[in-house]
Amino acid sequence: MQIVVCVKYVPDAQSDRTFNESDSTTDRVGVDGLLSELDEYAVEEALKLAESGDGEVTVLTIGPDAAVEAVKKALQMGADKGVHVNDAAIHGSDAVATSLVLAEAIRKIGAPDLVLTGMASTDGTMGVVPAMLAERLGLPQVTFASEVTVEGPAVRIRREGDAASETIEAALPALVSVTDRINEPRYPSFKGIMAAKKKPVQTWSVSDLGIDASQVGLDAAWTTVEAVTKRPPRQQGQIVADEGDGGTKLAEFLAARKFI
Numbered sequence: 001m002q003i004v005v006c007v008k009y010v011p012d013a014q015s016d017r018t019f020n021e022s023d024s025t026t027d028r029v030g031v032d033g034l035l036s037e038l039d040e041y042a043v044e045e046a047l048k049l050a051e052s053g054d055g056e057v058t059v060l061t062i063g064p065d066a067a068v069e070a071v072k073k074a075l076q077m078g079a080d081k082g083v084h085v086n087d088a089a090i091h092g093s094d095a096v097a098t099s100l101v102l103a104e105a106i107r108k109i110g111a112p113d114l115v116l117t118g119m120a121s122t123d124g125t126m127g128v129v130p131a132m133l134a135e136r137l138g139l140p141q142v143t144f145a146s147e148v149t150v151e152g153p154a155v156r157i158r159r160e161g162d163a164a165s166e167t168i169e170a171a172l173p174a175l176v177s178v179t180d181r182i183n184e185p186r187y188p189s190f191k192g193i194m195a196a197k198k199k200p201v202q203t204w205s206v207s208d209l210g211i212d213a214s215q216v217g218l219d220a221a222w223t224t225v226e227a228v229t230k231r232p233p234r235q236q237g238q239i240v241a242d243e244g245d246g247g248t249k250l251a252e253f254l255a256a257r258k259f260i
Contacts, residue, residue: 001055001150002112003046006102006133007039007074009067010123017123023218024225025092026123028064035070038118040077040185041178045148046116047078048183053150056080058109062090062101068201075196076188082201083109089206092218095124099132101216104209106137114155115175119144130177140170146181 011017012032020027035043046057059074061067062085071082085105093101106115115137120127134141145157156169157176188196206213214220240249254260 001049001053001114002110003050003055003057003114003116004106004109004112005039005042005046005057005059005074005079005116006129007043007059007061007070007118008036008121008123009033009061009063009070010036010121013122019225019228023092024228025218029066033066033069035073036118036122038120038122038180039070040073040118041180041182042116042118043074043077043079044183044185045178046114047186049114049148049150050080051078058083058112060102060105060109061085062093062098062105064091068203071201072196073188075199075201076192077186078192079199081199084201084203085206085209086203087205087207087213087216089213089217092221092224093216094221094223095126095128095132096222097216097220099129099136101206101209101211102129102133103136104211105204106133108204108209111173113172114150115139115173117175117177119177119179127177130175134175137175139173139175141175141177142168142170143177145176145178148176148178148182 010033011028012034015032017031018027049055050057057079059071059079059082061070065086068084071084075082083105085101090101117130130143131141142157144159146160147158149156153172154169155172155174155176156167159166159168206216240246
């Protein structure tokens with residue numbers, strides 16, 4: 001079974017995330033980055049499926065030079081090979097353009113039996129790319145999976161909702177997005193880290209994918225950020241001395257702000 005996992009290199013949530021002053025896009029170069037945490041669950045699930053049978057896992061990412069680190073992390077976890085779409089023309093692309101690049105890259109990779117993604121990225125948190133990608137590839141989408149089973153020519157997932165648990169099945173090939181409830185991603189072992197150095201990683205441009213540069217990038221985006229304002233510094237809270245009436249003062253404070 002051939003599996004393609006789409007992953008994203010995102011700014012580290014623990015770092016000082018900023019926007020580029022020139023065009024108000026997310027700064028992905030001047031900040032520490034890493035493989036999106038939510039995508040680690042998709043990589044782990046792909047590895048489990050491949051290990052349960054005769055499978056091969058290809059990891060696909062889009063981004064600047066540093067984005068290859070997301071691919072390397074997945075290879076260290078156990079993926080077989082990687083693809084990095086790296087082109088300056090992609091800078092500022094929205095979800096629509098991102099899904100286009102991913103779709104054409106997957107077509108160039110081949111015809112996978114399964115495309116896996118995380119439920120969303122930890123920087124944009126939109127969660128719309130899996131559906132857009134499935135539409136472009138003409139694949140059935142089974143999203144927000146907390147459990148995935150492949151049996152013969154079909155994939156079955158369990159989706160946990162607020163009021164019910166659903167079981168959904170689709171014929172392969174298909175696209176599946178997974179949640180953070182599905183598994184516990186493995187840590188790369190020393191053996192895995194060393195083995196990853198010998199695994200192939202291809203780098204493609206948008207022209208390699210047959211995409212016109214005018215279809216991607218900030219100029220082609222359906223939405224743009226008009227202005228960015230830094231969050232104001234956190235101010236010191238009000239200290240209430242409890243002299244027997246602390247509860248009353250707390251209630252008055254909350255009531256004044258219409259919290260109660």
